Amino acid sequence: MVTVRGDRGMSTAEYAVGTIAACAFAGLLFKVVTSGEVQELLVGLIDRALKVAE
Structure with a gap:
């Protein structure tokens, strides 16, 4: 059985951008x-x- 995982977080290139x-x-x-x-x-x-506060 193949488990597909979604992307988590950002990659280094995405952090740079x-x-x-x-x-x-x-x-x-x-x-x-x-x-x-x-x-x-x-x-x-x-x-x-400041004038209102006085």
Whole structure:
């Protein structure tokens, strides 16, 4: 009798591709968050939150 087992986990190549994709996404997210418009938006949001808390 032949037992067929499903793939479990990721192979080394899949880990490499996943790591590269995660790094690319982190780089893109960093560029977006450090842009001037987003920083102004975040600072405004934080200021409003602190004023509400007072």
